[in-house]
Amino acid sequence: MRKVILVMTLASLVLGVGPAYADAKAKDGKVGLSVKGRGLWVDRVGGAMDGHGTGVRARLITYTPEGYRSQLTGWRDATPVTAALTKLSAVEWRWKGGREFADGTRLCIEFNLVQGEPCAVVHR
Structure with missing residues (x-):
């Protein structure tokens, strides 16, 4: 394992480019975000809000590297999830083949009932 890490580190120093990842997790207040992908391609985005509620919905927002904000998806109904004493409202987007x-794009999620907009930066 150490040899693999050493080889990857040396390769990134010699080539000037490291492996690209799109995996990230972020939390802002009661809202959490999870992004899975490879390089600049995102395959899955999931979000969760602490607590249950009626009419809980979420949507994805992007901020370009230049700072422009745009709505990536429309509102999607969240599913209430209970595990032991934990209550969440969860939502997920999957793109076959990735998007x-x-x-440098910031991928963010917002829920309609609580404040908080956690973001993950997609980069090489």
Whole structure:
């Protein structure tokens, strides 16, 4: 394992480019975000809000590297999830084959009932 890490580190120093990832997790207040992908391609985005409620919905927002805000998806109904004493409202988006984003794009989620907009930066 150490040899693999050493080789990857040396390769990134020699080539000037490291492996690209789109995996990230973020939390802002009662809202959490999870992003899975490879490079600039995102395959899955999931979000959760602490607590249950009626009419809980979420949507994805992007901020371009230039700072422009745009609505990536429309509102999607969240599913109430209970595990032991934990109550969440969860929502998920999956893109078959992935969805490409520009380097430096911030991918954020917002829920209609609580404040908080956690973001993950998609980059090389």
